[in-house]
Amino acid sequence: MSVGIVSYGAYIPRYRIRVEEIAKVWGANPNSIIDGLMVYEKSVPDLDEDTITIAVEAARHAINRAGIDPQEIGALYTGSESHPYAVKPSSTVVAEAIGATPNLTVADFEFACKAGTAAIQTCMGMVDSGMIKLGMAIGADVSQGAPGDALEYTAAAGGVAYVIGKKDLVANIESTYSFTTDTPDFWRREGMPYPEHGGRFTGEPGYFKHVSSAAQGLMKKMGTKPSDYDYAIFHQPNGKFPTRVAKMLGFSSEQIKPGLVVTRLGNTYSGSCMMGLAATLDIAKAGDRIFMTSFGSGAGSDSFSYTVTDRIEEIRNGAPSVEKLLADPIYINYATYARHKNKIKL
Amino acid sequence: MSVPRFWRRLKNIYNLIGTHCEKCGSFLYPPRNMCPKCRRNGMTIPFKFKGTGEVLTYTIVHTGAKDYTKLTPYILAIIKLDEGPQLTSQVICDHSQIRIGMKVKAAFRKLGEESEKGMIYYGTKFVPMEG
Amino acid sequence: MRDVAIIGVGCTEFGELWDKSFRELFVEAGVSAIEDANVAGGKIDALYVGNMSGGRFIEQEHLGALIADYSGLASLHIPSTRVEAACASGGLALRQGIIAVASGYHDIVIAGGAEKMTDVGVETTTDALAAxxxxxxxxxxxxxxxxxxxxxxxxxxxxxxxxxxxxxxxxxxxxxxxxxxxxxxxxxxxxxxxxxxxxxxxxxxxxxxCSPISDGASAVVIASADVARKYTDTPIYVxxxxxxxxxxxxxxxxxxxxxxxxxxxxxxxxxxxxxxxxxxxxxxxxxxxxxxxxxxxxxxxxxxxxxxxxxxxxxxxxxxxxxxxxxxxxxxxxxxxxxxxxxxxxxxxxxxxxxxxxxxxxxxxxxxxxxxxxxxxxxxxxxxxxxxx
Structure with a gap:
């Protein structure tokens, strides 16, 4: 099997709000929050941006990076927990806006922060079975944190798109492994604007159990160990969790460093570890091996093992790097942030 | 704008698909089903524009149109596409940055929504070309 | 083509006229024009009503008939036509009246225009104008x-x-x-x-x-040059x-x-x-x-x-x-x-x-x-x- 990544593209809105600015509004100590979360600032969508516009921009970058013919895309899945419509797919807009319609199958995925990696797995299966030539898997979110809630410091906006296929791969996906249980650590009920979460319950029984089980499961299945990998990315709801889980599993801080974008970006939910992977591919060389594990509350984790090919050099500069998207931000205050996030009802 | 009316033009608005007249070589956006030069003798086909161009003129709208009150103030501009045709759209940039002759490229943004319950309209706006 | 003249003019005050309706405004302007021309209503051959957006401003279309009726001309059954070209609706109604007389089709017509813009909120007004x-x-x-x-x-x-x-x-x-x-x-x-x-x-x-949002109406009586001289010593020629x-x-x-x-x-x-x-x-x-x-x-x-x-x-x-x-x-x-x-x-x-x-x-x-x-x-x-x- 030689299914893998044919191209990728990311998109991050230009606006940022610093943790200090949010902490000031709620009378919290910013330093303890920064220390606790290892997040300094987070991205904020423009007034006219949402999950769909972000997904389209990321998808277009993926198309442009490798000169993909959008008509060859046979399946497109957008993973998000902030689809603008409760009913009506985001993916139809994306497919139309990249010129992939009408001969393809699309659907929206939702699995908290791991809907995007579930979409990658779905595309892998369809490509490998010969059902489709190319599949596009997107993770994009304009995630919501209730005003004053701990999530407000990290809930960010961004998206990443991967084109999955068999030919002209920039990275082979050697294997994937998932670990899933019914663990209600975080949810948002239909019609509710903000999610509820189980506080510390999201940690041990949620994030750490699922990420480590999936990661260990994949390495066991493949017979690999942390030192076999040049880079590793773990879902990054904050800076602390992926750092801790990497250590628990035996990965070094050097291995996770290029992909740890959360400190300057916040948690882009469905885009989170996919953004880390994009940032890692931006600097990876042919032959590099990358380990990735996502996490979605509810709960589940998908682990992947990649090997980068020499094709990466040919397409690297065909679209903006994650570093470029993070550069030159516009910092806004809480009032402007509240307006951008539609927290002020008109 | 009603849903069918928007839907009919949605591909054009998403992807800047206008018209090319193979008879006289004109590039037209918005799309037309008759070439204004050749009229009935024209041979019009759909044409996808690259999405790059420059600001011909602009204004900063402080009293916004109905769907745009949440976005007000916003930059409204006439963009001259590199292929020739001119169109009306918005430019997303710092208001102190906008100027006549500024190079811009297409971006995918929300145009508006009927209401919190209603249809969301997406389409093409422009952002400064980087560099 | 015959020479054409204006023999009577009328105009309401312009402004936010809260107590006057569209039809009242038009009739007021029309009556002033007829009185100015000293023409009997029965001599009017046709009406041209310039209006941009009755449908949006007062949710009323079919303005030609409405104005003929409220001008007391329904029983005479004279043709009444609404003319629309956005902000040029009035100029166009005038031109339709002139063409009708110049062609010999009619001898005396009234061309008027009216808009009632303040019955809806500013947002609706702006949106209607944007049409x-x-x-x-x-x-x-x-x-x-x-x-x-x-x-x-x-x-x-x-x-x-x-x-x-x-x-x-x-x-x-x-x-x-x-x-x-x-x-x-x-x-x-x-x-x-x-x-x-x-x-x-x-x-x-x-x-x-910017020009303001206004209510108001105006009207002129248009006649052929020959007819005009029967009514006035100072016809103004088109x-x-x-x-x-x-x-x-x-x-x-x-x-x-x-x-x-x-x-x-x-x-x-x-x-x-x-x-x-x-x-x-x-x-x-x-x-x-x-x-x-x-x-x-x-x-x-x-x-x-x-x-x-x-x-x-x-x-x-x-x-x-x-x-x-x-x-x-x-x-x-x-x-x-x-x-x-x-x-x-x-x-x-x-x-x-x-x-x-x-x-x-x-x-x-x-x-x-x-x-x-x-x-x-x-x-x-x-x-x-x-x-x-």
Whole structure:
């Protein structure tokens, strides 16, 4: 099997709000929050941006990076927990806006922060079975944190798109492994604007159990160990969790460093570890091996093992790097942030 | 704008698909089903524009149109596409940055929504070309 | 084609007329015009009703029948036709009346225009007006009318060095003229500072660069020259009636600062009247925004392209100047009840040419021109009137 990544593209809105600015509004100590979360600032969508516009921009970058013919895309899945419509797919807009319609199958995925990696797995299966030539898997979110809630410091906006296929791969996906249980650590009920979460319950029984089980499961299945990998990315709801889980599993801080974008970006939910992977591919060389594990509350984790090919050099500069998207931000205050996030009802 | 009316033009608005007249070589956006030069003798086909161009003129709208009150103030501009045709759209940039002759490229943004319950309209706006 | 004259004019006051309905306004203007002409209602052959957006403003279409009915003409069953060309609806109704009489089809007709804009909120009004632009390719992108004219102004300033103060001078002049017009919505003097310190609507246009939202109606009685002499010793002759179309969207114009439909209509009108811009003593032009008057006097040939900005500033277009423009106060000060405007311009022509314009009377007014624009220039209507045929 030689299914893998044919191209990728990311998109991050230009606006940022610093943790200090949010902490000031709620009378919290910013330093303890920064220390606790290892997040300094987070991205904020423009007034006219949402999950769909972000997904389209990321998808277009993926198309442009490798000169993909959008008509060859046979399946497109957008993973998000902030689809603008409760009913009506985001993916139809994306497919139309990249010129992939009408001969393809699309659907929206939702699995908290791991809907995007579930979409990658779905595309892998369809490509490998010969059902489709190319599949596009997107993770994009304009995630919501209730005003004053701990999530407000990290809930960010961004998206990443991967084109999955068999030919002209920039990275082979050697294997994937998932670990899933019914663990209600975080949810948002239909019609509710903000999610509820189980506080510390999201940690041990949620994030750490699922990420480590999936990661260990994949390495066991493949017979690999942390030192076999040049880079590793773990879902990054904050800076602390992926750092801790990497250590628990035996990965070094050097291995996770290029992909740890959360400190300057916040948690882009469905885009989170996919953004880390994009940032890692931006600097990876042919032959590099990358380990990735996502996490979605509810709960589940998908682990992947990649090997980068020499094709990466040919397409690297065909679209903006994650570093470029993070550069030159516009910092806004809480009032402007509240307006951008539609927290002020008109 | 009603849903069918928007839907009919949605591909054009998403992807800047206008018209090319193979008879006289004109590039037209918005799309037309008759070439204004050749009229009935024209041979019009759909044409996808690259999405790059420059600001011909602009204004900063402080009293916004109905769907745009949440976005007000916003930059409204006439963009001259590199292929020739001119169109009306918005430019997303710092208001102190906008100027006549500024190079811009297409971006995918929300145009508006009927209401919190209603249809969301997406389409093409422009952002400064980087560099 | 027969020679045609205007034998009677009528106009309501313009403004926020809370206690008057659309039909009452039209009937008031129509009755004034008939009384001015001293024509019996039974002599009227047809009605032309200029109106832009009854459907949006008062949720009423079928305005021709409504006006015929409330004018007491339903029992006579005379034809009544509603005419629409956005802000040029009035000018077009006038032209339809003139054509009907010139062709010999009718002998005496009434052409009027009315708009009732204040029965709905400002947001609906603005949205209804925006329907005069291309809804699918301008409106949906956030184009408002001030926005479109602001883009004209921006480019005019960029190309020709036109200044904020020059834009403001148009408003100052028209407000001054408005002080002498008892029908005007604004009858107060303003200064350059008033304009340039007022609230920004669409940069560089401020609220005092914009015509207001108004209610009002105006009407004229049009007759063939032969018939006209039976009713009056001072018929005012229609020397030319021209109408031109342009692209509905501003972005499709070859030159954003030139309303080429105005140029075309003006050229036809001058040719028809065998006149040049130099022969025009005064004009009522479509100053929906200050920049619109600047472009209009250029496109009508009163000044060279690019020099319109200096005209109001230098006094060229003031009453007493070389070519007085908008002695009524224009759309800016007299008010802009959209459908009424084009007809009101003709009312001003008749008052001036008869020498009945009171304090704002222009000395030696023999030939005047009206200019009425629909949308950002999709329609332009130009008429030339004179004391002689």
């Amino acid at each position: 005069a632009s291309d809804r699918e390719w301008e409106g949906i992108m956030g184009a408002t009318f001030p926005g479109l004219y602001a883009m004209i102004a921006r480019l005019h300033m960029h190309k020709y060095g036109t200044t904020q103060e020059q834009l403001a001078a148009v408003a100052v002049k028209n407000h001054h003229n408005g002080t002498m017009n008892p029908k005007a919505q604004f009858q107060n003097e303003i200064t350059i500072d008033t304009v340039i310190n007022s609230v920004m609507v669409a940069d560089p246009l401020r609220v005092f660069d 020397k030319a009636s021209a109408q031109a179309s342009g692209t509905i969207s501003l972005h499709d114009r070859p030159d954003i600062t030139t309303i080429d439909a105005t140029v075309a209509a003006a050229n036809w009108a001058y040719k028809m009247a065998k006149l040049t811009p130099k022969d025009i003593n005064f004009a009522e032009v479509h100053d929906c925004f200050t920049i619109a008057e600047i472009c209009a006097i250029e496109d009508l040939g009163f000044v060279k392209k690019g020099e319109g900005g200096k005209a109001a500033e230098s006094g060229l277009t003031a009453i007493g100047g070389k070519i007085p423009v908008n002695p009524s106060g224009g759309l800016k000060a007299c008010g802009h009840p959209v459908g009424a405007t084009g007809v009101k311009q003709a009312v001003e022509m008749v008052l001036q040419l008869r020498g009945e314009a009171g304090k704002r009377q222009i000395d030696g007014a023999n030939i005047g021109l009206t200019h009425n624009v629909g949308g950002s220039g999709g329609t332009a209507v130009v008429h030339i009137f004179g004391r002689d045929k």
